[in-house]
Amino acid sequence: MTHPLRDDCPLEYNLFRRQLLGGGIAFIGLAAVPYGVAAFADTVPNMPLPKFMEVSSLLINHQLNGDVGGRLATAMGVAYPDIEQNIDAILVIARKNNAKIVEDFYPDIPPGKLQDAALAIISAWYSGVISEELGSEVYAYELALMYQPASDVMTIPSYAISGPNGWNASAAPLADMPKF
Amino acid sequence: MSDNYSADVVVVGTGVVGCTVAEHALDAGLSVLMLEAGPRVERWQIVENFRNLPPSLKANWDAAYPPKPWAPHLETYTDASAAEYLQLEGPDALAYRQGYVRYAGGATWHWAGICWRLTPEDMKLKSLYGVGRDWAFDYNTLEPYYTRAEYALGVSGPSDPALQWPPMRSKPYPMGQLPFGPGEQRFTDVAAKIGLHNLPAAQARNSGVSYNGRPACCGNNNCFPVCPIGAKYDAATTLPRIEAKGGVILANAVVYRVETGSKNAVQAVHFFDQDKVSHRVTGKVFVIACNGIETPKILLMSKNEKNSNGVANSSDQVGRNMMDQPKISAQITMAEPLWTGVGPVQSSSIMNTSQGDFRNVHTGALFRMENAARSRVGGLAALKKGLVGKALDAEIRRLSACTATLTIEHELIPLPYNRLTLSAKKDWLGLNKPNIYYDVSDYVRRSTATYTLPILKQLMAGLGTTDSQINNFYTHSDHIMGGCIMGTDPSTSVVDADCRAHDHDNLFLPGGGAMTTGGSGNSTLTMVALAMKASDAIVSQLKAG
Amino acid sequence: MTLRTRCLAIAFSLLILSGIPAVCHAGDANGIDTASVQRGAYIATASDCTACHTAQGGLPFAGGMAISSPVGNIYSSNITPSVSAGIGAYTEAEFARAIRKGIRKDGANLYPAMPYTSYRTLSDDDVSDLYAYFMHGVAPVDLKPQQTSLPFPMNIRLSMKVWNLLFLDSGTFAADPSHTADWNRGAYLVAGAAHCSTCHTPRGFLMQELADRGFTGAQVGAWYAPNITSDPLSGIGTWNQAGLVQYLQTGSLAGNARAAGSMGEAVEHSFRYLSAADINAIATYIHAIPPVRDPGDAASRFSYGQPSSAVVTLRGQNGVRSDDDSAPSGAELFQGNCASCHGAFGQGSKDGYYPSLFHNSATGLANPNNLIAVILNGVDRTSAIGQAYMPGFGGHPSDMNQLSDAEIAALSNYVLSQFGRSGIVVSSNDVAQERLGGPSSPLILLARVGMGLAVFVVLLCAILFSFWYRSRQNTGRLKIS
The missing domain is CATH 1.10.760.10 (Cytochrome c-like domain)
Structure with a gap:
């Protein structure tokens, strides 16, 4: 009976969650002060937010929420201790290519740890988790980007699609893409 | 606190059946005490639990409902966790991994809300096809109870008899049909081309208007695991009303023994609270309605000197004839979009495939497309492909739109070897876990090989399937039936036509367990109809004194 | 007895004897003016009689609806033409007296939960049509509804006579020739049938409408009926005519307001059925109410806020929980x-x-x-x-x-x-x-305290007088033989 996310579950799983939570809580305060990272950089082993947001915006050409970014940055900093170096390297490649969108520089990211880091960041924003293992914490659901490409037709489950009986059998063409 | 638990009607289980009986008894002026093994929870918590689940767990119905130690239910995370509580054996053991939450409100928290009726033929399998059993009464006898059940739950359905299943109704549906989304419309069109009728489902979901103080469906597409707004009927929505009418509900009260006394009448039930302290509850009439697994389990655990095979078990049928609808699922990818996720997670089915003369050779089945939004599955699959940018977005959209799950649910006839017994393994309270042997039988397997799989493949072809994965094993539909089977002959059945135990005049066992046959459709409406019938009998029995 | 009254009396007797619903399709055969009944039905809708006089799940106009007031529940009466339980024995004059002066057939006063302070402005013709409708267009219901019993001293209806003397104006509506016909029609409907001021105008300590603060907002039971003057910050000055019409007809103006509580009922039972001309007239009048600003309002009540969410930080924080004893x-x-x-x-x-x-x-x-x-x-x-x-x-x-x-x-x-x-x-x-239904009024407590004090003072005077009397006796001033 060891469910990692339950509040009445054994201690070892609670610790895992508290560890992430601790980082998260520290970052709630941080998120309120967008670029005031310096004060916290010494207390939590994590990623500076501005850099994380910069690389995220280059890898994902959509609107990204700064508060969610703050939580992801902290969590990824804990889960991937060398992520800051990888992000620095990816940013170098992006700047070299004068990149505005991900297609401008992604092919030049070498396979291996840099590409893995890039895909991990993309996956985090899209799925709202940084690990799909049992017990992974959810940083975004309503704002998880993977629900956006089909959002003109299907609802994000547990949210209303319309008023009562306000939906019908028509659907937008597959070639459309919602703006997000 | 002294043990003074007593009421005219003691109801064990606060699911849809228990709540139906409780409310009926309260309306008739009787006192009611309800005992629920698990906790009372707030709807908003379950909704937030669901949203807080990682995407890979959102499909697990139980992940939003962590069980209490004293009221364990199936946990589906891993095979190891799934083997904790239900002890399953037999060639189709996997197919009896039944999901039911042990919370106040019961399994309707997470049901799909579908309310098919049995057909007249479904109730006469033995006389018509030489298989299974005949019910103790016919469709016409059950029909008024179906109507009452539909009005009690608030069922929406089509007004055109050509779209009704079956089109034998004394009153219209309480509410009109919910609109189809694009997926259901396309599936309907494809099915029609091969002579199959995909009908709008009768469903306990408020259609366009409020009903019984609950709002109308707004397409949350979250019916399982939980309707965030109570537009789908679930028994939890009735609990405050039951209390407002004077019903008393005790949560975290696990009944473990039925006590019989003089004339073999039931005198009391005993329950453990969450501190493992035992309490005794007396009453005039006892109703055990904790679903088709927990009810026979309690009866078997209650064996005593006079009832050496278990309470209500002189027939040896308690725990036998376990039924469900063995399911085959197929994951398909199509060339053209289907588009799920618009409207409820299930809103239609092909039912005519469940009926026919072939039933003397093999069973029938229903077919359906699942309407749960595929964006989660599609998104996760696309992310695994290492795509970025526009290509990633396009692939997510494509997989969201062009993939689906198709389902076949076969009817299973009552077979005495499909049996629930008490496992030697004990749970946290020291009570036997349930052990179930399950073999769907050749009657079902023959159907899959020669009838249902070919139809499924035709549907898949009609949908323009480019890639598919069809399970070669049966899975559960969570429609637990048969363990307290109804019949006129006390030597071969557990309860009579009013769900009264043959052996004990004041013990009623309405619900799935009492169903003589299950048909291919979801069992809940029939369970509620039986609960209504039992309630009438309980009230007249008590008023007669 | 006039022909009309005699015919009405005959029709009425027929109703009692036959028990059939009093909708006389035969029309003028019994001397009943069907056109008058139909007009009366419309006026009854405009006046929203049903909102109070039809209980939840009850028969039309049979009363028994609990209207919560700061001094307790007031139950509406049966206004069907039942003789035993309703107003079946009322003459037209008695009916008019109830509507205009708040006095029942038996002479007792009605509480101003019945907005006779507004209905007194209805024209004689309209009251006459209303009477025709209630006598011939409504089915009699012979069930007596629950009676009102307010706490002492409010249960003394006689006190209403004083209240009426102080606060009930008389006279029907008088058109203002300096305004358009449309505006006047709106003014007539607003002042009378729609009785908007009974909710939207604040009341004084004795619960009288404060006419000089008309339409500036008031608490009505659990709901607050806001300022509907044309002030752009405190009222509905930012709404145009079409918006107000839409709101009255549907109760909904997106990005602004949705009607609920008593206003929702008014939309559902009354406004939605009024003619387009009448709704527009009401809107014309309301729209023209001079602006009254509450100095505390820095912005319009429709302009606050923006999309925002706590999910950005909250999502996933609490994981999956099974207990409900968390706060x-x-x-x-x-x-x-x-x-x-x-x-x-x-x-x-x-x-x-x-x-x-x-x-x-x-x-x-x-x-x-x-x-x-x-x-x-x-x-x-x-x-x-x-x-x-x-x-x-x-x-x-x-x-x-x-x-x-x-x-x-x-x-x-x-x-x-x-x-x-x-x-x-x-x-x-x-x-x-x-x-509990909204703020209560200290009126009852104070009235009781006031009465208690009055009794005390009287007793004190009596005691003091008796001492004085005896002392005068003892000094021989008063001879008692």
Whole structure:
């Protein structure tokens, strides 16, 4: 009976969650002060937010929420201790290519740890988790980007699609893409 | 606190059946005490639990409902966790991994809300096809109870008899049909081309208007695991009303023994609270309605000197004839979009495939497309492909739109070897876990090989399937039936036509367990109809004194 | 007896004998003027008689509806033409006296929950048509409804005579020739049938309307009827004619307001059935009410807030929980109870059916009672565009979601800070009071204290007098033989 996310579950799983939570809580305060990272950089082993947001915006050409970014940055900093170096390297490649969108520089990211880091960041924003293992914490659901490409037709489950009986059998063409 | 638990009607289980009986008894002026093994929870918590689940767990119905130690239910995370509580054996053991939450409100928290009726033929399998059993009464006898059940739950359905299943109704549906989304419309069109009728489902979901103080469906597409707004009927929505009418509900009260006394009448039930302290509850009439697994389990655990095979078990049928609808699922990818996720997670089915003369050779089945939004599955699959940018977005959209799950649910006839017994393994309270042997039988397997799989493949072809994965094993539909089977002959059945135990005049066992046959459709409406019938009998029995 | 009255009397006797519903399709055969009955039906709709005189699930106009007032529940009477239980024995003059002066056939006073202070402005013709409708267009119901019994001393109806002397004006509506016919028609309807001021005008200590503060807003039971003058900050000055018409006809003006409580009922039972001309006339008049500003309003109540959400930080924080003995934050309660329909960002649904919580008067008013009331009691309002429905969250014991006073306070404070007017704080006590039907009045207590004091003073005088009398006796001034 060891469910990692339950509040009445054994201690070892609670610790895992508290560890992430601790980082998260520290970052709630941080998120309120967008670029005031310096004060916290010494207390939590994590990623500076501005850099994380910069690389995220280059890898994902959509609107990204700064508060969610703050939580992801902290969590990824804990889960991937060398992520800051990888992000620095990816940013170098992006700047070299004068990149505005991900297609401008992604092919030049070498396979291996840099590409893995890039895909991990993309996956985090899209799925709202940084690990799909049992017990992974959810940083975004309503704002998880993977629900956006089909959002003109299907609802994000547990949210209303319309008023009562306000939906019908028509659907937008597959070639459309919602703006997000 | 002294043990003074007593009421005219003691109801064990606060699911849809228990709540139906409780409310009926309260309306008739009787006192009611309800005992629920698990906790009372707030709807908003379950909704937030669901949203807080990682995407890979959102499909697990139980992940939003962590069980209490004293009221364990199936946990589906891993095979190891799934083997904790239900002890399953037999060639189709996997197919009896039944999901039911042990919370106040019961399994309707997470049901799909579908309310098919049995057909007249479904109730006469033995006389018509030489298989299974005949019910103790016919469709016409059950029909008024179906109507009452539909009005009690608030069922929406089509007004055109050509779209009704079956089109034998004394009153219209309480509410009109919910609109189809694009997926259901396309599936309907494809099915029609091969002579199959995909009908709008009768469903306990408020259609366009409020009903019984609950709002109308707004397409949350979250019916399982939980309707965030109570537009789908679930028994939890009735609990405050039951209390407002004077019903008393005790949560975290696990009944473990039925006590019989003089004339073999039931005198009391005993329950453990969450501190493992035992309490005794007396009453005039006892109703055990904790679903088709927990009810026979309690009866078997209650064996005593006079009832050496278990309470209500002189027939040896308690725990036998376990039924469900063995399911085959197929994951398909199509060339053209289907588009799920618009409207409820299930809103239609092909039912005519469940009926026919072939039933003397093999069973029938229903077919359906699942309407749960595929964006989660599609998104996760696309992310695994290492795509970025526009290509990633396009692939997510494509997989969201062009993939689906198709389902076949076969009817299973009552077979005495499909049996629930008490496992030697004990749970946290020291009570036997349930052990179930399950073999769907050749009657079902023959159907899959020669009838249902070919139809499924035709549907898949009609949908323009480019890639598919069809399970070669049966899975559960969570429609637990048969363990307290109804019949006129006390030597071969557990309860009579009013769900009264043959052996004990004041013990009623309405619900799935009492169903003589299950048909291919979801069992809940029939369970509620039986609960209504039992309630009438309980009230007249008590008023007669 | 005039021909008309005789014919009415005959018709009435026929009704009693036959027991058939009093809709006389035969028309003038019994001397009944069907046109008058039909006009009366329309005026009754415009006056929304049914809102009070038809109980929930009760027969039309049979009374028994509990109207909560700050001094207790007042039950509406049976106004069907039943002789034993309703107004079947009323003459037209007695009917008019009830409507205009608040006096029953037996001479007892009605409480001004019956808005006779407004209905007194109805024209003689309209009152006559109303009488025809209630006598011949409504089925008699021989069931006596629950009687009103307010706490002492309010149960002494005689006190209403004094109140009426002080506060009841007389006379029917007089048109103002300096305004258009449209405006005058609107003024007539607003002052009389629609009786808007009985809710929207604040009342004094003795519960009389304060005419000099007309339409500037008042608490009505659990709901607050806001300022509807044309002030752009405190009233509805930002609305145009079309918007106001739409609001009256449907109860809904997206990005502004949705009608609930008594206003929702008024839309459902009255405004939606009025002719387009009459609705437009009402809108013309209301639109022209001179602006009255509340100095506390820095912005319009429809303009507050923007999309925002706590999910950015809240999502995933609490994991999966099975217990309900935690004290949830307002944000959690919002996410779990409200966001499914109102959106994770409070933006409502794309089709506008579920309103946004910003740009919404319920969260933009300085008085948060409407927000509390709607959370407790929900919305159920049907108009030509269908049913607008929100469930209540504990206002009824049978509501499927029962939120406590503390929970509703936390939720309200979250909603107000995220989407509404800042600086408004809701306490558990505020919610508890709303749950009971709104603020109560100290009137009863003070009246009793006042009467107690009066009795004390009288007794004291009597005692003092007796001492004086005896002392005078003892000094021989008064000879007693």
